[in-house]
Amino acid sequence: MRRKMDKDLLTHLINEVNSMVTEEIKIMEVCGTHTQMIAKLGLRSLLSSKIKLLSGPGCPVCVTEEKYIDWAIEILNRYHVTVATFGDLMRVGGGKGSLLEEKGKGKDVRIIYSSLDIIEMAEKNRGKQVVFLGVGFETTAPIIALAMKTAFERGIDNLYFLTSLKLMPPILHYILKEANNGIHGFICPGHVATIKGADYFKFINREYHTPAAVCGFEAIDIVAGIYYLVKQITQGKKNAFQNLYKRCVKPQGNPTANLLMEEVFNIVDGEWRGIGNIANSSLGINEKYTRFDARNAFVVEDQQVKIRTSCECKDILLGRKTPKECKLFKKRCNPLTPQGPCMVSTEGACTIAYRFGEEV
Amino acid sequence: MCIAVPGEVIELFPPEGRVKIMGVETTVNIQLIDDLKAGEHVLIHAGCAIEKINQNYYNDLLDIFKSMVDGNEKEDG
Ligand code: SF4
Numbered sequence: 001m002r003r004k005m006d007k008d009l010l011t012h013l014i015n016e017v018n019s020m021v022t023e024e025i026k027i028m029e030v031c032g033t034h035t036q037m038i039a040k041l042g043l044r045s046l047l048s049s050k051i052k053l054l055s056g057p058g059c060p061v062c063v064t065e066e067k068y069i070d071w072a073i074e075i076l077n078r079y080h081v082t083v084a085t086f087g088d089l090m091r092v093g094g095g096k097g098s099l100l101e102e103k104g105k106g107k108d109v110r111i112i113y114s115s116l117d118i119i120e121m122a123e124k125n126r127g128k129q130v131v132f133l134g135v136g137f138e139t140t141a142p143i144i145a146l147a148m149k150t151a152f153e154r155g156i157d158n159l160y161f162l163t164s165l166k167l168m169p170p171i172l173h174y175i176l177k178e179a180n181n182g183i184h185g186f187i188c189p190g191h192v193a194t195i196k197g198a199d200y201f202k203f204i205n206r207e208y209h210t211p212a213a214v215c216g217f218e219a220i221d222i223v224a225g226i227y228y229l230v231k232q233i234t235q236g237k238k239n240a241f242q243n244l245y246k247r248c249v250k251p252q253g254n255p256t257a258n259l260l261m262e263e264v265f266n267i268v269d270g271e272w273r274g275i276g277n278i279a280n281s282s283l284g285i286n287e288k289y290t291r292f293d294a295r296n297a298f299v300v301e302d303q304q305v306k307i308r309t310s311c312e313c314k315d316i317l318l319g320r321k322t323p324k325e326c327k328l329f330k331k332r333c334n335p336l337t338p339q340g341p342c343m344v345s346t347e348g349a350c351t352i353a354y355r356f357g358e359e360v
Numbered sequence: 361m362c363i364a365v366p367g368e369v370i371e372l373f374p375p376e377g378r379v380k381i382m383g384v385e386t387t388v389n390i391q392l393i394d395d396l397k398a399g400e401h402v403l404i405h406a407g408c409a410i411e412k413i414n415q416n417y418y419n420d421l422l423d424i425f426k427s428m429v430d431g432n433e434k435e436d437g
Binding site: 009013038086113114115116117136139141142143146191194195197202217224225228231241242243244246247248249254256257260347 | 363364388389391393394396403405406407408410411412413414416422424425428436
């Protein structure tokens with residue numbers, strides 16, 4: 001029943017969108033999971049060619065700075081440690097190689113699926129130091145905070161966190177203010193909003209007079225989001241905002257998760273791969289938890305290794321270009337020999353464009 | 361990486377709970393959610409339930425959609 005309803009509704013919404021649009025409309029989906037779903041559904045082939053769906057900076061692996069990977073490799077090389085990480089980070093290159101290459105050389109690098117598994121890993125390996133690589137956005141940050149708080153309460157003293165946790169609003173301010181990409185509307189990431197609340201994204205319409213919608217990740221969620229945005233844009237309603245993911249997203253988000261983040265982290269400047277330093281765009285570890293900070297516990301040389309590359313990830317992440325417009329795409333750059341992080345992560349715009357054979 | 365999946369809560373043994381995700385049972389942390397009960401649905405990310413899913417699953421979207429088509433939608437902004 002629901003399937004049929006969805007299908008009818010989807011067809012209706014897509015037809016409506018196509019009949020509304022007369023001029024080019026650029027919509028950015030900020031989150032990599034949205035990019036993946038749009039490609040899986042083949043949405044671009046169903047929508048009018050006047051609608052340009054652009055991928056944004058919401059794939060955490062794609063924006064993790066080279067220096068971060070180099071720190072992890074330095075720690076592995078200088079100390080007798082276990083490094084635990086999410087799988088997506090394994091193939092990302094820093095200036096000195098990747099964690100996968102280090103594992104190949106016999107280093108102890110392990111993939112985990114939940115940041116809470118590291119508590120068990122540290123408890124079972126008391127004789128060894130465990131370093132967890134915690135990357136992500138506001139969706140993942142409270143779970144890493146919970147792991148750190150749990151380690152604190154249990155007195156675990158062989159666990160460290162090398163974090164690169166990013167915040168969405170500063171990069172969106174950058175995109176709206178400086179990136180010069182002519183974006184007309186935003187599909188906001190539903191899972192970040194689940195934690196931080198729908199109101200977290202209202203600055204997009206209030207400060208920049210650009211329509212925005214918080215969307216979930218099923219076909220109907222995304223298509224309804226595009227319908228909503230195209231309708232507002234074509235009617236000139238620049239201050240429009242809608243939470244289309246109310247089944248999970250409250251206006252203020254999850255208060256328990258937010259309190260936890262406040263307890264463990266503070267807001268600091270952050271380095272974004274390809275983009276550079278953005279003020280107040282990252283989470284640092286608070287004083288109370290500083291003994292868990294791998295940057296304090298391990299001495300590593302902070303030398304920036306410059307990578308010479310023609311990778312255009314920066315322009316892709318900022319909505320100025322599509323993967324097809326990069327001259328390395330599908331040539332020197334492919335999932336087997338990725339030249340940039342957008343081709344490494346399964347949620348990277350270039351990987352998705354490669355896999356699904358469509359312009360992303 | 362930011363993917364989150366829906367699951368049904370089968371059993372609670374705080375700080376964890378047993379959930380069923382697409383027919384497969386697994387254990388997740390439930391500390392980020394208050395007043396969780398068996399039978400409720402949650403959104404799960406990186407081994408942790410991050411929010412309850414409102415059981416009126418599609419109603420909100422359909423309501424919004426209906427009002428959008430009717431041209432009298434209420435803005436959230
Ligand atoms: S195709 Fe490869 S080189 Fe080009 S932008 Fe994407 S990741 Fe970078």
